[in-house]
Every structure is written in C-alpha cells, then in structure tokens.
Amino acid sequence: MQSIYKKIEYTMAKNRYASYIHPPYELESKLVHSIQQLDTDTATTILKKINSLERAELSKQPLTSLKYSIIGSCTIFTRAVIEAGLDTETAFILSDHYINLIDAASNINALQELEYIMLNDFINVSKRYKQYFYNPLINRVIEYIKKNIENPLTLQEISSLVDVHPNYLSAAFKKEVGKTLSEYISEVKISAIQLYLNNTNLSITEISHIFNFSHITYFSRFFKKHMGVTPKDYRKQILISKVSL
Structure with missing residues (x-):
C-alpha cells in the first residue's frame, strides 16, 4: 500500500x-x-x-x-x-x-x-x-418499469417496491407524468414490443411469450388496441417500408 x-x-x-x-x-x-x-x-x-x-x-x-x-x-x-x-x-x-x-x-x-x-x-x-425527469420516487418507478417491462406489472407490486401506499403512488404518478401508471406501462410495453418486431426475426408467438401473454390472441388484441393494427400487419408494414428504401 x-x-x-x-x-x-x-x-x-x-x-x-x-x-x-x-x-x-x-x-x-x-x-x-x-x-x-x-x-x-x-x-x-x-x-x-x-x-x-x-x-x-x-x-x-x-x-x-x-x-x-x-x-x-x-x-x-x-x-x-x-x-x-x-x-x-x-x-x-x-x-x-x-x-x-x-x-x-x-x-x-x-x-x-x-x-x-x-x-x-x-x-x-x-x-x-x-x-422522464421527475422526482426521485417517480424516476425510480419508471426505471423499474423499463427494466421489467416483459413481466406483468401491478400497482401493488410497484408500490411495495418503493414502499409507499398504492393510492399515494397512483395519485403522485398521475400528477407528475400526466397519465395513469397503467397507461404508462402499456406505452412502454408497446414500445418494447415494436423493438422486437422491428429488429428481430422472432415469431409473433415467441414475442408474445417474452411479454408473458397467456395467449397470442390477447397479445394481438393488446397491440391492435394501441397501434390500430395487429402485430402481423405491423411487421408487414415495416418490411414494406424497408424494401422501399
């Protein structure tokens, strides 16, 4: 030394x-x-x-x-x-x-x-x-969501993680971010699914399993609700756009 x-x-x-x-x-x-x-x-x-x-x-x-x-x-x-x-x-x-x-x-x-x-x-x-630059509590919640977005996430689980009451977290998140925790989780999940559809050759069924959907039908419904098209049609659109470049 x-x-x-x-x-x-x-x-x-x-x-x-x-x-x-x-x-x-x-x-x-x-x-x-x-x-x-x-x-x-x-x-x-x-x-x-x-x-x-x-x-x-x-x-x-x-x-x-x-x-x-x-x-x-x-x-x-x-x-x-x-x-x-x-x-x-x-x-x-x-x-x-x-x-x-x-x-x-x-x-x-x-x-x-x-x-x-x-x-x-x-x-x-x-x-x-x-x-995404919010107070430390909300930043911690957002980071946890992004790191664990493939898994089912609940208000109860996240509030326990940050050691606050679910009602408090729900209200604080809505006030800071301008959307509910559930809405935010769905947005992050859709973005993550898009990355898989855009950048991997995994099948839609395989991607559905990665995000822990119990059935591909639920996965397709979830995606279409937020994107207006099914995962299959979305991937077709991406392939067409790449070919035209």
Missing part, C-alpha cells in the same frame, strides 16, 4: 516540475452542471476550456493516453445525465457505444472531435427523454 503513496508524491513532483496540474475541479463541476441543464453551448465552451489545458499523461503512447482521457470524459458525462434523471440503462447503453468508438479510433484528431460529438449526444439523448 505504501508504494501508491510514493507514486502519488513522485507524480505530483514530476507534474509540478513540468508545470502540469490537472484541470481544476471547479471546471469539471461547471461542465457537469451545464450537461444536467441540457445547455450544449455552455458545456461545449467549458469542455474546450478544459481541453485547452495540458492533458494528463496516462500512457506513453499519445493515442492510448488520449483514449484513456476521453473514456474518463465519457464516465463524467454518463454520471451527469444519470444524476439529472436519465434512466441508467439508456445512459449506460450510450456510454458503452462511445467507449467502443473510442477504443476503435486510430487518429488523434478524429478522437478529439469524437469527444465533442459524444458530449452533444449525451445532452441530446437527455433532451429526448427529459419528460
């Missing part, structure tokens, strides 16, 4: 000798705040200010060092949007996407540009889902 303290002291002395000091935490805090406020212009300005300072040497290889640094930025952006209310699954999917892009990058200039594209995408995704 003592060696890590020696390493810190050595690196601190080395950095001061080379006139290198990490960017002030105040700048990082301002960057996080601007991301959470969905203020792209201010966030970009602050990031440029941070990047005008010398980056830490995280590897002897300049490209690798830059990759490590920008992965650090990705982590900061991810935590910022989660703390602002973006559901963790969406935030981590975006984070994983950019970490893979950073890892695959082979050009320093392109990598530097990627950091700003990444910043914009984190803010834009947050803007798209900003209607």
